[in-house]
Amino acid sequence: MPPPQPAPDPLSGYVLEDQVGHLLRRAHQRHVAIFQSAIGADLTPTQFAALVKLVELRRATQNHLGRLTGMDPATIQGVIGRLVARGLVERASDPTDRRMVALVPTAEGVRLALAAVVQGRDITEATLAPLDPAERHQFLALLRRMI
Amino acid sequence: MPPPQPAPDPLSGYVLEDQVGHLLRRAHQRHVAIFQSAIGADLTPTQFAALVKLVELRRATQNHLGRLTGMDPATIQGVIGRLVARGLVERASDPTDRRMVALVPTAEGVRLALAAVVQGRDITEATLAPLDPAERHQFLALLRRMI
DNA sequence: GCGCGATCATTCGTATGCGAACAATCCGCC
DNA sequence: GGCGGATTGTTCGCATACGAATGATCGCGC
Numbered sequence A, B: 001m002p003p004p005q006p007a008p009d010p011l012s013g014y015v016l017e018d019q020v021g022h023l024l025r026r027a028h029q030r031h032v033a034i035f036q037s038a039i040g041a042d043l044t045p046t047q048f049a050a051l052v053k054l055v056e057l058r059r060a061t062q063n064h065l066g067r068l069t070g071m072d073p074a075t076i077q078g079v080i081g082r083l084v085a086r087g088l089v090e091r092a093s094d095p096t097d098r099r100m101v102a103l104v105p106t107a108e109g110v111r112l113a114l115a116a117v118v119q120g121r122d123i124t125e126a127t128l129a130p131l132d133p134a135e136r137h138q139f140l141a142l143l144r145r146m147i
Numbered sequence C: 001g002c003g004c005g006a007t008c009a010t011t012c013g014t015a016t017g018c019g020a021a022c023a024a025t026c027c028g029c030c
Numbered sequence D: 001g002g003c004g005g006a007t008t009g010t011t012c013g014c015a016t017a018c019g020a021a022t023g024a025t026c027g028c029g030c
Helices: A020-039 A045-057 A062-069 A073-085 A107-127 A133-145 B020-039 B045-057 B062-069 B073-085 B107-127 B133-145
Strands: A089-093 A101-105 B089-093 B101-105
Touching: A020 A045, A020 A107, A020 B020, A020 B045, A020 B107, A020 B133, A045 A062, A045 A073, A045 A101, A045 A107, A045 B020, A062 A073, A062 A101, A073 A089, A101 A107, A107 B020, A133 B020, A133 B133, B020 B045, B020 B107, B045 B062, B045 B073, B045 B101, B045 B107, B062 B073, B062 B101, B073 B089, B101 B107
Parallel strands: none
Antiparallel strands: A089 A101, B089 B101
């Protein structure tokens, strides 16, 4: 009769590198690095998202913009504050609701957003480089459903 | 003859919500939220990764552990510092190389890591919930290649 | 018209995440 | 033996990220 086995180790068979969470973190990390090397110091990925969305909307409230771009009020506050400090966005008060601050991109903000969007295509291309066209389509479709 | 068209708008056809980078950020964000609601205040995702990997290795250098878990030296430094402060990891000096600090999990660290790994399976399950088994396999395979 | 719950924005604290600079140490090569 | 480059760990600064708490304001219902 064989000797008694030790209690099953929860770690056996658990490969950190194969966990979705870890893979998502690494993949996002890699994308951010690609983004930074392309856009440089002009914009961070979150600043890019907020600015592009604001240019598309032409005018938005801070929390609303945050909801659309997936940033909570505390986060979007800092992001917008830095865009305002750099003259890319202006805050205007809304006369109909004094709680709200209407955000509007400046001319310079629009210019930078359009230039960044052009680079955005290269960034997307570089991020998806490991996959062929059919796989990219598949990956994006699955990723879209993960949100 | 039609009037001259305005210059093509770089924004036309650019949907922020469909960009890989944005999707990766949102998907990762969602996973972290799931992780936090399952593990609570015990461990953050990065602390989890560092601790589990360290338990698996039984002993590792700080930078080495960082490379294995995808954290740069500045980041792993803070993560390990917090694990040490909570008594989950101990720093030991390596006599053969006085630059290095050997990291070893404490008994409490091992206990917490094993418990967290058990919950890790539920976290993975919840993160992948939107996909059926075949899609999960596909998604993980593609995601693995994105790193 | 008033009060109460909801919403908006802000602030604080904590935790990644990384570039850059730094001191200490190691190692290979002359 | 010693020097120069590489590696290890640390610190600083900046930028997400979010929970929690707060104050101002709005709007609905009574």
